Every structure is written in C-alpha cells, then in structure tokens.
Amino acid sequence: MRFIGRKSELSKLDAEYNRDSSFVVIYGRRRVGKTTLIKEFLKEKTAFYFLATEELESQSMKRLAGVVARTTKNTLLQKAVFTDWVDLFQVIADYKPEEKKVLVIDEFPYLVKTNSAFPSILQNVWDEILKDSNVMLILSGSFISMMQKHALSYDSPLYGRRTAQMRLAPLPFTDIYAVQKMPFDQAVEQYAVTGGIPKYLEFFEDGRPLEEQLKDTVLSKSGFLYEEPNFLLKSESVTAVNYFSIIKTIADGNHKLGKIAGILGQETSSLTPYLSTLLDLGFIEKRTPITKKNPEKSRKGLYFIADNFIRFWFRYVYPYKGELELDNMQIVLDEMHKDFREKFVAFVYEDICKTIFVELCRNEEITFTPSRSGSYWLNDFDGDTEIDVVSVDHQNKRVFAGECKYHAKPVDAQVYFALKEKVNNATEIRKAFPGYEVIYGVFSKSGFTQRMLDIAKESADILLVNEDHLV
Template sequence: DNSIPSQFQYICDEIFKNKNIHLILCGSIISMMYEYTLSYNSPLYGRRTSAIKLEALEFKYLKDFFPNKTKNELIEIYSVFYSIPKYLELINDKGDIYENIKANILNPNSYLYNEASFVLQNEINEPITYFSILKIIASGEHKIGNIASKLGKSPNNITSFIDKLIELDIIYKIIPITEQNPEKSKKSLYFIKDNFLRFYFAYIFPYKSQLELDNTDYVINIIKTSFMEFISRVYEDLAINYLLNTHKDLLKCGRWWDKNTEIDAVGVAKDYLIVAECKYKNKAVGTNVLEDLKAKATKIDSNLPIKKYILFSKSGFTNDLKALASDEIQLIELL
C-alpha cells in the first residue's frame, strides 16, 4: 500500500508530536526499507532519530539456543542455518545436522526450501543472472574474472551485478590483509556473507530438479561428501573473529594470499604480526602443518616481525606438536 509512508508521516507529525512514544519500523527487505523510510523522496525522510542495520547473531550465542549441543555440532548448525533466530527455531535439538537439513531445507514443503528465492527476488530485477553468480561463488570461485568466465561474459559485464550484491550485503569483497592501498588492489575475492545463502546456492539451487523428484538422498549424499570442506571456510571466519576478540591490540585481521600461497588468518598489530592456520578435519594436526605455516609466513609482504604462530584444529594435535606449544606457538581446538 503506497499510502502507508504518508500515513506514518501524519502519525509522526501530528499524533506523536507531544507524546512519549518511540515508534520502530522494522523490515527485512533492504531496498524497500530504503525506498519507503530513508530515501529523500519518502514522506518519512528526515523524521528518523536512528537507523539500525541489524546483523545476524554472533556465533557465541548459539549455545544459548542449544545448550546440549557440542561445539562441533554448533559449528555445523552455524554453517548451514547461520544465526537467524527464526531458522534456529526450526531445528530439532535431538536430530543431527543431516536430519535437520533434510527436514527443514531439502523438503520442497519446508519453510526454508524457497527462502533464498523469496528474499532475493524482492531485492533484484534479474534473478537468473544474480542466482547464477551466487551459485558460482558458492561453488568455490571467488575471482571476478573466473566468475565472469563461468557465465560466458567479460568481467565488465557483471560488475554492476557484483556491486548490487555488495550493496544488498549479500556478498562482500576481501583483499589480502596486508595490502597498503586496498582501494587500488587488483587481488579482490568475493564471498557470500550469509552462511545459509551460501549453503543454499552450493547444495539446493543446483539440485532443485532432483529435490522436486523427491530424490533427497541423492542430494544428502552430495552434501556429505563435501560438507567438511564447506564448513572449513566458516571455521576460518570464526578463527579470524576469535583472534580479533582475544588480541585487542590487533588493528585488523583477515586472510592473506599471493599467486601461489594462502594463509587462513593474519593479524596485523602496530608492531607485529600473528599468523594462523585452520584445519577442520577428522585428523590431529601435526608438526608438518606448523612448518608449512612458518614457510608460508616468510612470503608475507610486510616488514613487521611475526610474534605468534597459531593453529586451530577440529580434532586436536599430535603429541609432537603439543610439545612445541609456547607463547610463540599456540594450539587451539574447537572455538
């Protein structure tokens, strides 16, 4: 109803004028909220006292939803359902992650089966192109040149689509954390921000024809074969946040890479660096991972000395590696 903003304008200007009332307008379709409440052409323009962009809950709060789940189970839930309270309410606390995926996402009659389509189609005009871009990013392609190539287009032809997805906070761009001039960097990579959307475009959107034929087991088996790798990216993000929260003198923290090398997390302080490697595997991490990290760290383009080497592991560490633990070499299991 296009008259709603004008009605609220009257309510704000006349009815609430001398009353102690705090009015909150809340909506999940970003473009609509901007158009009807924040834009210059809106009747409500200039009447807001604040605008809050409400982010998803932090990972640390999931244990309050599921006090009986292990840390590993919480990471699995976070990787798929993110931390949207409505999504979390759907989860059966007694079921494992695959049972919950099957019941709440893969079932064509479930609440989340078409959730991504509903959310995005309200925001964009050409869903096929946007969905194709998101599918390619979810499959593991993060360079704009590679994304464009998979679409059979030139990078210039998809720049506007990429910019729109960034504007809508659906994807984000990163560059190597030590870049001195990030605005001019040509090393940009693009990732899907919302874990649920990433899961959807990795496992639901590409296999909808199978799901429509009720071939759920086929899709579940595909998920199981690569689920550990899928979660590993989320685990790296959690490790980066952990470093920022536990090392307050870090100015920034993020991924670093060059043409041949990649480091999961590099923390940059005023006068030192922290480097970290994350292993989300069913195998204890050994000294070879530490030596590999040290070798990769020598290639970082920075004059700052490395103060700490930190290893994160889903499945613990070998005794040989534990013997090397110190202030300089830190070992951290599930966050």
C-alpha cells in the same frame, strides 16, 4: 528457543533510549531477528508497537489506533475513526507517562507500499510533533532495498532525522554455541547450514542428526526452506536469471570477477551492476587481502557468498532441483558425503575461527586490540599463500596469523612450521606492517599432537586454539 546474544545491539538501543529524542532505523534480512530484538528491548518499557502489513491504509490506521488505545488504556480510542496519520501520532505525542515512550513501526516498507507519501508524512510528524515529545521512534524493516531507499538514503524525506541505524547481522557462532548443548563439531556443521539465522536454527534444534533435519526442512518439497532463497531474492525484487547464475557460479567456488564472467560468458563490465546489487543486499561480499589499504578499490577483491544458508542451497540444492522434485534426496546426500565436511564446513570453520579470535581479544585472553581483521592471499585463494585469519593491532604493533584445520586428526607441528613459512614469504605483510611482532595461531577441531603442545609450551609467539579456546 530462549533469547540468544544481541548484547551490543541492546546496549546501543539503550544508549539511544537515554538520549533526549532518538530516531533509530533497524534493518536486515528476513528472519534475522529484528522483531525479537525489538521486543526484548521493549520489555518493561512504555511502548507502542505497530506491525505494518499489506493492507488498506484505513485498516493500518485502525490497528494503530487499537495499539494506542491499549498502551494509553484509553478505550474510547478503540472506537474512534482516524483518517489522518497526523491525528494518530498527535495522540501518541500527547500521552505523557513518567518515563520515555517508545514508538515502533515494524515492517515500515509496507506502509510505503500502500502510500508512497508515508515517508514525507512521517518526516513532518517527526519534525513538528514527535521530536519534542520524549519519544524514541524505531523504524524497522526487512526489505533492505526499500529501507535503504525510503528510510536511509539522501533522497528520502527522512534523511537527516535518524540518530542511529543498525543493520542487524546474523548471530555469531560463539553466541549460539554458548547456549547449545551439543558437541563442537555438530554445532559447527549446523552453523555451516543455518549461518546464525535464528529462524533457521529453530528447525535444527531437536537433536536429530543434521542429515535427517535437512531432509525434512530443506530437501523435501514441502520443507520450510526448500524454496527459501527464491523467497529471499523475490522479496528484494532480484529475480532475474542473472542473479541466480552469478550466485551459483560463486557457490561453486569461483571468486574472481574475471573467472565468474568467463564461466557465464559475459563481459566483466556487464556483471558489475548485478554484483553491486547483490553486495548491497548482503547476499554476497567482497573480500580483499588484509594488506590492501583501499579495500574498495583493490583489484584483488574476491567475491564470496555472505550467507551460509544461501551458499548451502546453491551448492547442494539448486543443482539437484529436478531430482528433488521427484523426491530423490539421495543424490544430494551422496554429493554432501563427497565434500560437505572437508570443503563446505572447513570453509565456514575459518569464519568461526575469526569470531573465536575476536572473542579471545575481547575477553582479554590475549593482549591484542584488533584494528582490522580478515585474511591474506597473494593472487588467488589457494592454500599456498593463503593465511586464513590475519588480524592487525596497530596500538601494540602486532600481527596475528592463524591457520584453521577442520580435520578429524589432531594437528601436528608441521602445520605451525608451514604457517611460519607462509608468513615469512608474505613480503606484502612485512611491507604493510613493518617491524610488527607476529603471533601465530593454530585452530583445530580435533586438538593437537603432543609435539605441537610441547613446542607451544616453549614459545611465547604461538596460540593453540580449540573449542575450549586457548589450550
């Protein structure tokens, strides 16, 4: 698969590279593409790339010595025995190529697992040896909880050393679609399952129908992704039954704290610690209406699963594990035929529309500088008050309100009228953004009726967006 996207991440790394001394922490969920991003960045640079693994410390030092020997082309080092990290890092500091050198410690948490003093050792090495040796240090790792604890937190010896940190997010739909050679709806359905995780994309590249690929990769007991969420949750040591039950309840479409607690027969207060761990790890997210000034404190926050693949797995695989163990995949396919497109994919399409809108703004296809983007609802996430995409441009005093339709038929003007009415009834939007001009957007997978197109031609305040963006 050719390298996709990551423009802003690469330019952030370039900016760090151009500083006198830089210390960058990169972290993110398994399979999101950290190593690939780093390797792309290292192209044409003098680099010491060390991938830590679960092995004895002496073996790690031996391998790093090998890396140093190769980069410095000093074969004597290959045979040297190092018993102290400081000596190894000193060799790196003493190596003086013309351009800046980059030292990468990938999967840094493994070194901490083998030697809990490693963050202190590295802090010392950075302060005393590396900082002034024209080096860029990159620490990378997948265990989000360990990266937060040992590389980022206030309690870590490394606190205060980093010059930048990057939590790598999945690839946005628009970057993937730009390089894919497939119809828009096929790409959307695939993204609804893979969620922009490049490793997952690799399994869905052979052009066969999605169901066939799902059977091989996700629904078959020997499929690579059959147990994936177990693996992801275990990596972060969140294996308790409570975590599974919470994710499953949210995957079933329950988003309010009270409702989730009610279904699980628990007090809301007893769920809070579990939710906050899942939030920290990025498995779930809390969304609040765009009109709330303090999203952190808002009681209107709703919980959603943040990762498409995890949502898919808990919705269509987890409940049928018993049947799948007996190779009965049909039950899952039948379940998918009921609501995969209409509900599951339609929900993901709303997020995709948000990304498309950001791209329209970035490409200056519309004059809008988003200050905040999200959605709006009054009490619950229902069709009556919910506005799928809402973005605010404080600079130009404009609000964008968009409705997304993942329907098989062209969207008619009725949808636009209903959206206008919803915005008119949303007194909270008018209160939060008084006097702001409203721009209406209708996103459609299957185009628009002639009536809708004619109305849009006459009005400056409507944007019609399909897969080719603005119509």
